[in-house]
Structures are given as C-alpha cells and as structure tokens.
Amino acid sequence: MSTPIRVGLVDDQALFRAGIRMLVSSQPDLEFVGEAGNGVEGIAMAAEHRPDVILMDIRMPVMDGIESTRAILAAAEARGGKAPRIVVLTTFDLDEAATRAIRGGASGFLLKDADPEFLLSAIRTVHSGTAVIAAAATRELFEHFDSQQGAGTEPEAFTHLTSREREIFLLAARGLSNAEIAGNEFLSEATVKTHISRVLGKLGLRDRVQLVVYAYENRLTD
Incomplete structure (x- = not known):
C-alpha cells in the first residue's frame, strides 16, 4: 500500500478545522497530520509535521495566509527539503489575495464552500503535481485584476x-x-x-x- 498523503490545515475557525480534520481522516489514502489557527502557528506546524499538502486560509489574525505561504516555502528551500504543496482557501470567487498567494508560491486555490469530494480530489491532484486546481477560476482572476495592464x-x-x-x-x-x-x-x-x-x-x-x-x-x- 502506498504511503498516505500527509495533510495540514491552517485556518482560524475551529469548527471549520474540525470538519476538515474529520473529512481528511476518513480517507484511507490521506493522513491529517496537523493544524494551526493562524499563519505564524502554521509555519511552526509545517516545520514540525512536514505535511505534503497544506490547506491555507487567506484571511487570519496574527499573520495572513499569503505571508505564511511565503515563509513556509522559503523555510523548505532553506533546509533543502521537499516543499509542501499549498492550496489557499478563500470565500470569494474573485479574490485578489488568492492571486497574490499563487504568485507567492501557492499551488492553487479553492473556495471554502467547495463540495467535500472536490476538496479531497483537489488534495490528491495538487499532490501529484500534474494539474492546475481551478484553472479556469485562476485565469478569471488574472483577467479581472490585470485587465488594465497593457501588453x-x-x-x-x-x-x-x-x-x-x-x-x-x-x-x-x-x-x-x-x-x-x-x-x-x-x-x-x-x-x-x-x-x-x-x-x-x-x-x-x-x-x-x-x-x-x-x-x-x-x-x-x-
């Protein structure tokens, strides 16, 4: 049997974390390894548990998901280890913060109200590194926020x-x-x-x- 995909979660809503923890833990090919309530705690969680995939909320107290994403990836690069794939979670379809997170190294983004099966599939997809999560939505973001730029x-x-x-x-x-x-x-x-x-x-x-x-x-x- 293949090694389960190690999943971490960073989100400031305890109820949301509990739901994701139960959802991920119900899957035989996934292992929930750690959670955190803000971006600073997320950095520590990533260093301690070394998840393969991190679900990262964008808007949190203390440190937001954009800065936390950058710090986690920088720390992985500094130690020469494999960087986790980070999927940012947002409430809005057109969220400029999601665009900045992707530019900062995140591997895609999901809406927080995505269907459970879609979220699970997204974790597996981004772990494989073979596809873009929500590619159409990602393109829509760039078209929306970069529409004023010239060629x-x-x-x-x-x-x-x-x-x-x-x-x-x-x-x-x-x-x-x-x-x-x-x-x-x-x-x-x-x-x-x-x-x-x-x-x-x-x-x-x-x-x-x-x-x-x-x-x-x-x-x-x-």
Whole structure:
C-alpha cells in the first residue's frame, strides 16, 4: 500500500478545522497530520509535521495566509527539503489575495464552500503535481485584476522556447490537461508531458499553476 498523503490545515475557525480534520481522516489514502489557527502557528506546524499538502486560509489574525505561504516555502528551500504543496482557501470567487498567494508560491486555490469530494480530489491532484486546481477560476482572476495592464514585453526566457513548446505552453496556460493538449496537437500524452517539463525547466517554473501565473503576468495569452 502506498504511503498516505500527509495533510495540514491552517485556518482560524475551529469548527471549520474540525470538519476538515474529520473529512481528511476518513480517507484511507490521506493522513491529517496537523493544524494551526493562524499563519505564524502554521509555519511552526509545517516545520514540525512536514505535511505534503497544506490547506491555507487567506484571511487570519496574527499573520495572513499569503505571508505564511511565503515563509513556509522559503523555510523548505532553506533546509533543502521537499516543499509542501499549498492550496489557499478563500470565500470569494474573485479574490485578489488568492492571486497574490499563487504568485507567492501557492499551488492553487479553492473556495471554502467547495463540495467535500472536490476538496479531497483537489488534495490528491495538487499532490501529484500534474494539474492546475481551478484553472479556469485562476485565469478569471488574472483577467479581472490585470485587465488594465497593457501588453507586456516578451520575457527573454520565453524566446528560448521552440515553436512546438510555445504552442503547448499556450494550451497549458488556458488550463487544458495533458490529454486535451495531446488531442489538439496529435501527440501522445507522454510527449506532451515531456514538452511541459522542458517548458517549466526553461522558464524556471515549479508547476503548471506557476505557468498560468507566468502567462498572465507577461500577457502571453493575448
């Protein structure tokens, strides 16, 4: 049997934490390893329990989820260990704070009233690192908050992509899965996965969420 995915939670609402703890603990492939009531406590929890995935509320007392996310990822980088995947939790569909959290290194975001099955699926998805959580919503955020910006200058790193890599980059930035890209480009999923890995490497990006951020920050989807 494979090792369970270790899950941590940072949220200032005790009742919400209790519900998530019970939900996660009910799954045989997930293990609830720790919780915290604010961002500072979240940093300590992450250091002590080393969860694979952290569900992180954005708005909390003492330290918000954005700063806590940055600190947790910086600490993981400093010690040379594997960084947790962090999914920020928000109450609002269009939440600029969620955008900032993703730019700060979070691997996606969820609405706090998401269906339990969707939340569980999201934990597994982000742990696998193979897909963007709520990709359409992420794109909507960037379109909403960056709509006043003019066209950006194409980054130098982007010019190093081949024409095929650019095509796949743009499809991934639109939120298409590997299977959907493979169908569009008449390629195998394995070939698409290889291209995505090369694109991430050339652009210095960690995952597909950062790819979406990169695309919209640099206005490459216009």
